[in-house]
Amino acid sequence: MSTSASLGTFEDKIAYIEGKCGDNGDFSARRFQVFGRYPAALFGFSNMINPEMLNTNVLRPLMYRPLQLDDVDDLPPERLRDVLINDSLFFSQAKIEEAPDRWISGLVHGQSVVVIDGLEGAIVVETRHIEKRGIEQPLTEQVIRGPREGFIEMLGTNLSLIRYRLQTPEFRVHTMEIGRRTHSSVAICHIDGITNPELVNEVKRRLSKIDVDGVLDSGYLEQYIEDNHITPFPQVQYTERPDKVVANLLEGRVAILVDGSPLALIVPTVFSQFYQTVEDYTERFLLMSAIRMARLVALMFSLVFPSLYVSIISFNPELIPTEFAVAVAGGRAGVPFPAVVEVLIMEISMEVLREATIRLPQQVGGALSIVGVLVIGQAAVSAGFASPITVVIIALTTIGSFATPAYNAALALRLLRFPLVIMAGIFGLYGVMIGLILIANHMLSLKSFGIPYLSPLIPGNFQGLKDLLIRGPLWWMKKRPAFLQTIDRDRLGSNTPPEREARNVLDPQKIKNKQER
Amino acid sequence: MEPKRHITVIETASILVSTIIGVGVLPLPLFAVNAGDSGAPLITFVAVLFATVGVVLIAVLGMRFPEQTIVQYGETIIGKWPGRLGSLLVIGFFAVLTSLTAREFGEVVVTAVLKKTPVEVTVIVMLLLAALSVRNNLTTFSYIHYFYFPLLLFPALFIVALSLKNADVQNILPIWGNRPVGVTRGIITITALFQGSFILTSVIPHMRRPEYAMRASMVGMLVAGGLYVIIVAATVSVFGAEETKKLLWPTLELAKATSLPANVLERLDAAFLAVWVTAVFTTLLSSYFLTIQSASQLLKLKDHRMFSFFLLPFVFVMAMQPQNIVQMYQIIELVGRIGLFITIAYPAMLLVVSILRKKRGERVDDRSNP
Secondary structure (H helix, E strand, O other), rough: OOOHHOOOOOOHHHHHHHHHHOOOOEEEEEEEOOOEEEEEEEEEEOEOOOOOHHHHHHHHHHHOOOHHHOOOOOHHHHHHHHHHHHHHHOOOEEEEOOOOOHHHHHHOOOOOEEEEOOOOEEEEEEOOOOOOOOOOOOOOOOOOOOOOOOOOOHHHHHHHHHHHHHHOOOOOEEEEOOOOOOOEEEEEEEEOOOOOOHHHHHHHHHHHHOOOOOOOOOHHHHHHOOEEEEEEOOOHHHHHHHHHHHHHHHHHHEEEEOOOOOOEEEOOOOOOHOOOHHHHHHHHHHHHHHHHHHHHHHHHHHHHHHHHHHHHHHHOOEEEEEEEOOHHHHOOOOOOOOOOHHHHHHHHHHHHHHHHHHHHHHHOOOOOOOOHHHHHHHHHHHHHHHHHHHHHHHHHHHHHOOOOOHHHHHHHHHHHHHHHHHHHHHHOHHHHHHHHHHHHHHHOOOOOOOOOOOOOOOOOOOHHOEEEEEEEOOOOOOOOOHHHHOOOOOOOOOOOOOOOOOOOOOOOOHHHHHHHH | OOOOOOOOOOHHHHHHHHOOOOHHHHHHHHHHHHHHHHHHHHHHHHHHHHHHHHHHHHHHHHHHHHHHHHHHHHHHEEEEEEEEHHHHHHHHHHHHHHHHHHHHHHHHHHHHHHOOOOHHHHHHHHHHHHHOOOOOOOOOOOHHHEEEEEHHHHHHHHHHHHHHOOHHHHHHOOOOOOOOOOOOOOOOOHHHOHHHOOOOHHHHHOOOOOOHHHHHHHHHHHHHHHHHHHHHHHHHHHHHHHHHHOOHHHHHHHHHHOHHHHHHOOOOOOHHHHHHHHHHHHHHHHHHEEEEHHHHHOOOOOOHHHHHOOOOOHHHHHHHOOOOOHHHHHHHHHHHHHHHHHHHHHHHHHHHHHHHHHOOOOOOOOOOOO
């Protein structure tokens, strides 16, 4: 590493910077005179910097002498440094860097570098300006009741969205750079005094071990820091909602944000998080408990429904009521395949259709979904491909998998449905049970940062059960989740309302009495 | 990395219950009725008491040596080679028990639902399932038992509750039986169904508080034994003693005879059998785990996992030895009786000798490693 001392003269420095960055078409270099006497040069990548700010806030004060120094006749080079930083540059993020490699890394980040003859080092000014899209509604996690803001690509904006909701100095952001070539900033967020410090250290350790050339999205990091790589189940949650990140930080988790990615990662993650939504907590508990149960039913549906159908139709039709069994058999009369093949064909075509609708441009998407629905539904039945009941089953399954809020968890269950259907086709209900046992055992052996994946169900925790299948009233959940082993365990004050002694201030009886008096 | 002591009392109790409740529940009323016709529930109850004695012995032994499994303290108590011989017997017995459980359930499945499937296939599927799951550590092992615990308790109770519609109390009167013949034999056979409780010897060294092992085993025996008595009582009161004698798996017939209200499912036997896969799986898991864990401890190996597939072919071949169901049940009864020596007499002998020789394991100070 070369220092500025070894670079020596003014021209040496210019040659150094030109040599590193000069080949680029978007690199700009401009020579000028500081205070009309010291030769200087300004460097920057022109498309990453804000030219207006550069002109008015950097170039102008450097060229004109500050008013308060008008009477000083002679400015020796030794004093130049102090004058520049203390009197001249009215720009908050400017500093003098000695090491030339810092200039280069500053330049590629969008900073401007000013080299002045006679000055040790160079002035590095934060002039980064990159076009960004506005803050929009989170597309993948819509709510009816709750905040409407979603993350965007810029890390700084995302951090400000979090800090705006979490206005405490204990909210800590630790930044690091990952990616040998992309140098992406990664922010590790937690709340000091809540999150277990061991967890924060472990997250930092796992992240610092990553040595790849590029990190283009938080999804890259997820695959490096998860505990078990060969499992369909996600062990890291992602979200594009700042309020969800804040809620998780308050529970004692750690959030990881990457510059350039609108999705924050949340660790550690347990399975129950994947069917909970923000809305569960913003709407009243009785209603949301019911809706959460419905979501769980949908989750189970999306996993086992087709396989149960196949095994009952092919092996144990005596289980279902006779009239219905007859109806099912009648519907299947024209279908040449066994039930398992029929279901598999329909499932696969459903998956193809779903994938196609995601990839297609929006204008065509509508048309495709109509055609697809027709093909999958009516036409398949009349062509003798599938029985009407199969179509009902497939439709229920697909809808069920859409009801799971987390896309990656829904994907896991969608995937596991296929081996289950095949097991059902071979062994009937027995096979389905074997498959489910394998899945359950696998989930029981999973861990996310040491936390068993099915916490708080297994290992059991009474506090946790209040927010597992139902969503208990907020004032029931006095403690943060025990499995996160937070420093500060209490969420609620000791005697927080609900208002127990509600005063009926507008009781009509009272008013009548008053009037009579 | 793995904290050594983490299994709670509830988890221990659920391990016991889900290990004990297994495929044995299906022919249980038949064994009981053969021994004491209408006195079947009483016979079962007595057998539960006997089995409890065995569990108490194991718990007391385990609490005396809270750091060790039976393979390890066996050597301490009666010397190196006799202890190893005892451990070898335990390993052999549980390997046989695993194979017989797999075979018995394989036969049930083949007879009741998958009529065209060869029994080899159902047996090997169950064994593979156990072998795959046994590769986890003891933490996951206890999680698995804890997770399935409600899944095997409630369907059984559910069937019993639904069958009460057809029950007649007269069928179980007089409760001491009409002309009991072969009472002792029946009690022994039923007691043998509780042999899975031997898994306690592997669990105690990992309990958070080994001194509560007795409480856990009492809870476990209460739940499992209670369920056994209830099932026998329900079956006999629905079918009557003489009818039950003609049924191969009376509990399954009980499920067949009941139907859900509102006719959602017309028959429950296939559904019951499907749910029962979990019960059998947990039993298999325990006995296979005990086998390979003891084997690896006998050979002083750190990791028990290498045995999981190594022993599989042997277990499978043993499972295929009985020629038919009749011979299989003869073997099961015989093995059960031999097993009582291993699961009750051997620990009893160890306990007596350890008291006489004043041997004790190191006490754990659980405050120091929470």
